[in-house]
Amino acid sequence: EAGVTQSPTHLIKTRGQQVTLRCSPISGHTSVYWYQQALGLGLQFLLWYDEGEERNRGNFPPRFSGRQFPNYSSELNVNALELEDSALYLCASSLGGRTNEKLFFGSGTQLSVL
Amino acid sequence: AQSVAQPEDQVNVAEGNPLTVKCTYSVSGNPYLFWYVQYPNRGLQFLLKYIxxxxxxKGSYGFEAEFNKSQTSFHLKKPSALVSDSALYFCAVRRATDKLIFGTGTRLQVFP
Structure with a gap:
């Protein structure tokens, strides 16, 4: 069974640019989560999608946005990149509609903003 | 609002000794509590949960955790630590209809 896949694995961007990160959940999973893991800050919750709808959003500015497609894959978009956006972005999936289910994480996208 | 705290940035323990990684939480209502582990150059993996x-x-790799409602804690424990347990451990909490939030992580270092 394929796990959660994220692309690309690494990205280097400059300030002000825009970036799109992609995530494919485990087959059968309808919930997708996005987290930002910056050094020393643990995992910061970004977004939660389930069945194509945004269920919850973390305390991030509006330039962080995303969507979930009918096949349950997801994109995270970050506009007007800032230096502090440099981090590992993790996607996770779980069975939908069950918040007591464990999350399965991808290996992440390492974003560097110069 | 919900929150989770891991008061120790790092825990050092000798191989063979028992280990404890602490976690306290704040959430209204009944919490769902989780522990995840992040090994070097690998993604986060689920260890165990309390619903x-x-x-x-009891969870993977011999780990266990005790839910203490009065102390709002969910400490991770293992009777005998292995060098291979060295990793970054995250506690997480959510309410039934809310997002899953993580603590800042505790680095466990097990020395031979």
Missing amino acids: TGDNLV
Whole structure:
């Protein structure tokens, strides 16, 4: 069974640019989560999608946005990149509609903003 | 609002000794509590969870955790640490209809 896949694995961007990160959940999973893991800050919750709808959003500015497609894959978009956006972005999936289910994480996208 | 705290940035323990990684939480209502582990150059992996029922839950790799409602804690424990347990451990909490939030992580270092 394929796990959660994220692309690309690494990205280097400059300030002000825009970036799109992609995530494919485990087959059968309808919930997708996005987290930002910056050094020393643990995992910061970004977004939660389930069945194509945004269920919850973390305390991030509006330039962080995303969507979930009918096949349950997801994109995270970050506009007007800032230096502090440099981090590992993790996607996770779980069975939908069950918040007591464990999350399965991808290996992440390492974003560097110069 | 919900929050989770891991008061120790790092825990050092000798191989063979028992280990404890601490976690406290704040959430209204009944919490769902989780532990995840992040090994070097690998993604986060689920260890165990508490949803309801027995306060002592057992998970992967010999780890266990005890839910203590009065102290709002969910400490991770293992009777005998292995060098291979060295990793970054995250506690997480959510309410039934809310997002899953993580603590800042505790680095466990097991020395031979």
